[in-house]
Amino acid sequence: MTFFDLARRNVSRHWLRSVLAVIGIAIGVVAIATLGIMGNSIGLMFNDMVSDVGDTIIVSPATGSGTTELTERQVNDITRAVGSNRAIPFATTFDTVTVGEAKSGAMIYAIPARDIPFLLEMEAGAYPKDTGSGCVIGKKLAENSKDTGLKLGARATIGNETLRVVGVLEERGMGFDINPDYAIIVPYSWYSRHYDKDKYDQVIVKVRDVNDLDAVKEAIEQKMNRREDVVNVMDTRGILKEVFAAAESITVFLMGIGAVSLIVAGVSILNVMLMSVTERIKEIGVLRSIGTRRSEVMRMFIYEALILGVVGAVIGGVLSFGTGYAITAVFAGNPDYLFNPTSLLYIVFGMAFGVATSAASGLYPAWKAANLNPIQALRHE
Secondary structure (H helix, E strand, O other): HHHHHHHHHHHHHHOOOOOOHHHHHHHHHHHHHHHHHHHHHHHHHHHOOOOOOOEEEEEEEEEOOOHHHEOHHHHHHHHHHHHOEEEEEEEEEOOOOOOEEEEEEEEEEEOOOOOOOHOOEEEEEEEOOOOOEEEEHHHHHHHHHOOOOOOOOEEEEEEOEEEOOOOOEEOOOOOOOOOOOHHEEEEHHHHHHOOOOOOOOOEEEEEEOOOHHHHHHHHHHHHHHHOOOOOEEEEEHHHHHHHHHHHHHHHHEEEEEEEHHHHHHHHHHHHHHHHHHHHHHHHHHHHHOOOOOOOHHHHHHHHHHHHHHHHHHHHHHHHHHHHHHHHHHHOOOOHHHHHHHHHHHHHHHHHHHHHHHHHHHHHHHHHHHOOOOHHHHOOOO
16 A cells, blocks of 8 residues: 555646646547447447348349349249248339328338238228228328328329328338338239339248248249349348448447547556656665565556546546437437447446556556666666
8 A cells, every 4th residue: 555655646746747647548538438339329220220120031133134123923933932921022113292282202112902011010090901092101201291281181192093091100210121101101903003013123021930031031042043043032130230240340440549549648648657757766766775676666656557547537437428428319319329238338448448558558667667776766866
């Protein structure tokens, strides 16, 4: 404790220099923790936005196959290949929607009426039927179309035909298959008749057991691409892995930027400690002459570096919590991401990195102080 008290005394004696070193460490901790939280929040945001797709296979026309659509026969072949799993074909287009005097544009998804309940959840109203003239709209489209009157019960005109909005979907979030939150969903029978089309853009396969995902993919490949590549078969689980890997790379990159500022702060502590050694050469000589061991002198200077590092890390940790909250609220739109354990770990990591950097910065000055010649140190002026 004697050497710790000596270290604490020296830190307080040169308080301005110590404060500047602490500020540097605190800034470095805030930088590395905040940027880590921001990167992690991006990953969490992707995870929340992409919903209900981990058990999904998307089948689309192969690049270079000469077509961008799937025929009814190809859809039937895919349905047979997936067995008891659900194959849901769909087509898309963009068109003008008129409600009363108001006009707006919207994405339109055409899905067989029998398949819509297997893919989308209803918040209000009912699912459309093949025999009727109804449609359903995404929740975000309904919320953003209050001025145009596109809501449950409204009559929407597409082309020269009028559809009644019979339901509003639950918010689903962004997916790799369809994004219905801002769209209108119509029965494929109506779409086929209205646009005079009998082909599909893609087929969504919902696999009952995710453990069968690879087997179902292989079955589709064997059935459809036996002679030539007719379709592309994508596993959304693999796509998700790539997205999350990219998010992790962003996090590491951002933390690397923060680490640079912390290393700069470490250099500042190194400079402070070297100055302390230079100023206290005679004191070190006295300590060594009365029997103080080299390891004890070295420990005293490491204590000084650790005091600066711990104080700076604690201050930086507290500030990181506040800045992390603001960052997640602004960039991710949800401050609750900060309270996720994976986000809070970045604050702990930033503090630990700050203390470690401080300790490392004090090693050389401590070694230099411990290896001073006691006689020469006593003669130093």
